[in-house]
Amino acid sequence: MAANGTLGRKKFESPANLKQRATSSSATQTPDGSPIDTMPGQLLPQMPSNGLTVPTNGDAHPPMLRKYSSPMMPPFMVSAPGKVIVYGEHAVVHGKAAIAAAISLRSYLLVSFLSKSHHTVTLRFPDIKLEHTWAIDELPWHVFTAPGKKRNYFDLVTSLDPDFLAAIEPLIEEVSPRAPESIRKIHQSSAKMFLYLFLSLASRKTAPCVYTLRSTIPIGAGLGSSASICVCMSAALLLQIRALSGPHQDQPPQECELQIERINRWAFVGEMCIHGNPSGVDNTVSSGGKAVLFQRKDYNKPPRVLPLRNFPELPLLLVDTRQSRSTAIEVAKVATLKAGHPALTENILDAIGMVTESAHKLLIDPNLDPSSHAFLKHLGDLITINHGLLVSLGVSHPKLERIRELIDYTGIGWTKLTGAGGGGCAITILKPQPTTTHTNGHVHHDTSSDESDASSDVDCSASILSTGTKLKHKILDTLEVKLEREGFEKFETTLAGDGVGVLWPAVLHNGNEEEGGEEIDQDKFLRAEGTEGIERLVGVASMRKTVVREVREGWKFWRPWEGDFA
Ligand SMILES: Nc1ncnc2c1ncn2[C@@H]1O[C@H](COP(=O)(O)OP(=O)(O)O)[C@@H](O)[C@H]1O
Numbered sequence: 001m002a003a004n005g006t007l008g009r010k011k012f013e014s015p016a017n018l019k020q021r022a023t024s025s026s027a028t029q030t031p032d033g034s035p036i037d038t039m040p041g042q043l044l045p046q047m048p049s050n051g052l053t054v055p056t057n058g059d060a061h062p063p064m065l066r067k068y069s070s071p072m073m074p075p076f077m078v079s080a081p082g083k084v085i086v087y088g089e090h091a092v093v094h095g096k097a098a099i100a101a102a103i104s105l106r107s108y109l110l111v112s113f114l115s116k117s118h119h120t121v122t123l124r125f126p127d128i129k130l131e132h133t134w135a136i137d138e139l140p141w142h143v144f145t146a147p148g149k150k151r152n153y154f155d156l157v158t159s160l161d162p163d164f165l166a167a168i169e170p171l172i173e174e175v176s177p178r179a180p181e182s183i184r185k186i187h188q189s190s191a192k193m194f195l196y197l198f199l200s201l202a203s204r205k206t207a208p209c210v211y212t213l214r215s216t217i218p219i220g221a222g223l224g225s226s227a228s229i230c231v232c233m234s235a236a237l238l239l240q241i242r243a244l245s246g247p248h249q250d251q252p253p254q255e256c257e258l259q260i261e262r263i264n265r266w267a268f269v270g271e272m273c274i275h276g277n278p279s280g281v282d283n284t285v286s287s288g289g290k291a292v293l294f295q296r297k298d299y300n301k302p303p304r305v306l307p308l309r310n311f312p313e314l315p316l317l318l319v320d321t322r323q324s325r326s327t328a329i330e331v332a333k334v335a336t337l338k339a340g341h342p343a344l345t346e347n348i349l350d351a352i353g354m355v356t357e358s359a360h361k362l363l364i365d366p367n368l369d370p371s372s373h374a375f376l377k378h379l380g381d382l383i384t385i386n387h388g389l390l391v392s393l394g395v396s397h398p399k400l401e402r403i404r405e406l407i408d409y410t411g412i413g414w415t416k417l418t419g420a421g422g423g424g425c426a427i428t429i430l431k432p433q434p435t436t437t438h439t440n441g442h443v444h445h446d447t448s449s450d451e452s453d454a455s456s457d458v459d460c461s462a463s464i465l466s467t468g469t470k471l472k473h474k475i476l477d478t479l480e481v482k483l484e485r486e487g488f489e490k491f492e493t494t495l496a497g498d499g500v501g502v503l504w505p506a507v508l509h510n511g512n513e514e515e516g517g518e519e520i521d522q523d524k525f526l527r528a529e530g531t532e533g534i535e536r537l538v539g540v541a542s543m544r545k546t547v548v549r550e551v552r553e554g555w556k557f558w559r560p561w562e563g564d565f566a
């Protein structure tokens, strides 16, 4: 049951519906150039509050002189994925293409509203132990709304405004001033991103609220954690000002794309606050989901970004070395190698470019059969080749090689480092079925698996997409113990899933639409333990129980590749 009996789904409508009722035209179709300052309660005073209908001037009752207080908006959630680079890291710095894909590790942002008397906005980011509150009236709105300065929600912003940065600087300085330098830097980057987006998109009249964020993406491991929180914040603010339509059933693909693009543009602004000069690939993948081909030949021009709509959702094993690394240092290593051995290094970079091209050609093949063994083997071989080439560029790390060794030994899949290397993570695309195991140097053909695994003539379509087989579980569990013993962390994720998603209101029905549902409140969200606890709370069914894709109860996504949502 909902903590508040009025929070059952039937009593609330999607942001798009509310907006449609309030303005009768969608922001998507007729952007009027000015952000909407009011909250749904303010636009719709007739909206039921605590189950009661508020009389309006149109009622049989005479107009009332007392001003009714607006009902509070229900809490809602947004979520956005992290990413991995599947092929082409480092070569992409030298003008070749790379392929990046969304993963099912995600950030979740809960937006809860306070009564008007508060007039504050609070960030609760427990992953980085940050909690900070600002008085909305004391924020430098005058700078962000000065003549000629105010940005529209649909604007393309490609650089940060120095006046805006100067205006928020004193507020950022007040965040965790006594924390150690390394922690303060993390807190202040997140606060800077938030304040810049909040002041650009919201207004002085914005309803007081708390933004509580939890992420299942390891931070600083090259998995796009920062882009994912920027996408969440951008989407939440755009929903609050009703600048988005949907996500809803049968939304045309172009309209889905427009909403994603709108979110992505502001997420990029957030990334600029955190990173200075981001490439834009992380926020693009996190907003839109699935995968993209990404290439930047000329740094003075925007990159080429091609969505790869056919990229299949594949189970992916992700292992974090927990070895911190610096992207800048790894990129510099390759530059040094190139200076010392220009022809050789160029050949390696060209070869990596060919790996990406080969994968791209396969993925856009109209006759692609993503369930065929041949398809998966092609992708897997390219993973192995790509890793070898990265090793020869000198960007691997003994810990990455150890992970690869442990995984190769099980024969469970194809493994490569992902991102900058020098630490960070390794990814493994799982083979359709492991028919053999290796113990103490001996190779065993396992016969203890269930029927689908025991069959040598396996139906790949079932086994490729499923990790739900006994043998795989056994190998993965044994592997997990070994990896953990050596200080590594293993995640079972899915490759090429959804981008930004919305749970409106933040109520789960646990499969029963008739019941009022269970509200996800701040306390429950903060108390959820680890990735499993968070995913259980927000309605993600365990991957091991599902065959094709994770089930996210109640969540809606913009899916241009489908034309609607499932
Ligand atoms: N869960 C989170 N909560 C709050 N801030 C986060 C979170 N995840 C990432 N960030 C922000 O993003 C920054 C990490 O960015 P970065 O080092 O590029 O890592 P990644 O490669 O994972 O994006 C952090 O310093 C912090 O400001």
Ligand SMILES: C[C@@](O)(CCOP(=O)(O)O)CC(=O)O
Pocket: 085, 088, 089, 090, 091, 092, 093, 221, 222, 223, 224, 279, 327, 330, 331, 418, 419, 420, 421, 424
């Ligand atoms: C090495 C590189 O190709 C990828 C770095 O990825 P990440 O920082 O590990 O997400 C650098 C880049 O593309 O900017």
